[in-house]
Amino acid sequence: MKVKIRKIATFVEETRSEMGRTIDPPTRRAAAVAVIENPCAGKYVEDLSELMAIGEELGELLTLRAVAALGIPPTSVESYGKASAVGENGEIEHAAAILHPKLGGPVRKVLGKGAALIPSSKKRGGLGVPLDIPLGHKDAAFVRSHFDGMEVRINDAPRANEIMVAVAVTDSGRPLPRVGGLKKSEIKGEDGLR
């Protein structure tokens, strides 16, 4: 592997009730986060292909970790998202290089499908910065019940020369969805939108 990983963290959240109502089955989501060395930290680097290759490696690794943490078959994943936080000696463009060109392919390969765009967020920040990973249905971006987000953070990352990279997956949408829109049962799954 090209990527130099200092730490990997996984988080699993299970919501069993909301406003006194039982959520059955509980909604569950997981995120896997890698804290890696930023090979481009501290200087302007024109060619970011090294970071793109890192994104490809992490796409597979983090998706496998997140799905394993959730304990479900990869094909049962309903929504997904990705995010990155760059330490203070890096650029937002470094997060873009990791997240956008090559990370999505291996994510979809692990999950078997994934017609929809993988929603993403990125920022630059210091140690403990919260990362709000946006979530959307993996086969139809317009499924309104699955618009969501998951906050993760690691108190000792990202250091100045590091980048945090996160992939999140769920087995469900929000706990009590009731704002209408396209339903999961209505997905055509052809264009990634509906």
Next chain:
Amino acid sequence: MPEVQVRKKFTAVEEIFHEGGPVSPVPLRRAAALAVIRNPFAGAYVKEIVGFMDDLKPLGLDMAKSLVLVLGGDIKSVEGFGKGAIVGSAGELEHGALWHVPGGYAMREILGGAKAIVASTKKVGGPGARLDVPITHINASYVRSHFDAMEVGLADAPRADEIVLALVMTTGARVHARVGGLKASEIKGEDGLR
């Protein structure tokens, strides 16, 4: 005593390969299990609360078991532990103290009779409050290499009438431990201290 109502469960696992020094041949793993429960005593001063400790015992055992599981399933690999609680704003610190017995004894029991006291901390806080859960060796509190802490918290908990309960386990020393003191190899294991 009231039944325990769990709104949400959360698990975090960290796998630490290095912290700027040599890569550890065996990565350090730290795991935290959190449960967000309703505080049955929120909003008023209740004198008799001690019975709730018994009600929390099954939850403590569940959380301790889940930690062993996410750390690989072998109790022998667990070397450090700690616990903590965050009480929502309509409760009092004393409600967090209810976790001492069910949290601590659950981990001892699951780990086959660990001898050391379980290090702990607690506070009153709002949603998103972070707690630095202290960690010490499970059989000898003075083992210096195993003094550690894990920061935990949830963006949406504790609400005013909730308590976040936390248990933490680790698989070893700090990744670059080198400040001397009693070593794990020197433990007598009689008094829980050395």
